[in-house]
Amino acid sequence: MMAPPPVDDPNIYLPIKIPLLAIALLQLATCVIFLVKVSMNIAGHYHLFINSVMRYPIFIGLAALIIWMFTFTFVFYVIITNRYIFLIPHIVYTIFIAILTFIVSNIFIFNDTEAKAILSASLLTLFLLICIYYEIKCYQRMKKYVPNVF
Numbered sequence: 001m002m003a004p005p006p007v008d009d010p011n012i013y014l015p016i017k018i019p020l021l022a023i024a025l026l027q028l029a030t031c032v033i034f035l036v037k038v039s040m041n042i043a044g045h046y047h048l049f050i051n052s053v054m055r056y057p058i059f060i061g062l063a064a065l066i067i068w069m070f071t072f073t074f075v076f077y078v079i080i081t082n083r084y085i086f087l088i089p090h091i092v093y094t095i096f097i098a099i100l101t102f103i104v105s106n107i108f109i110f111n112d113t114e115a116k117a118i119l120s121a122s123l124l125t126l127f128l129l130i131c132i133y134y135e136i137k138c139y140q141r142m143k144k145y146v147p148n149v150f
Helices: 014-048 056-081 086-112 115-145
Strands: none
Touching: 014 056, 014 115, 056 086, 086 115
């Protein structure tokens, strides 16, 4: 059995990094799309909120998206440096976002909501669950082949 190459070379784990990069870019694009959508919702319907309590869920969703966008820096750091331990914050927060979108999609189902919103939230939940699965697989492979260097 061959020993894995030294960790200092960032290109050695290319078969693991390519799917991780593709997943991260797809998630980042999804995050940007929903960030624009929430921002347009705030800008276009701000006058319809009767009081500030009605604005809280939208601002909480906006904050969650901004934090999720920040966690992508960890993924790109992992891709550049092979330090797989930094993948954990992104995976944990993506699990939180998946749970949040699952709750929102169930709320949409039980309330009288447009089918487009229900489908959008349900597909986002499914997409995030698939991404979480592959990110965990990438983490496990990197953990297996890359020594923990800190």
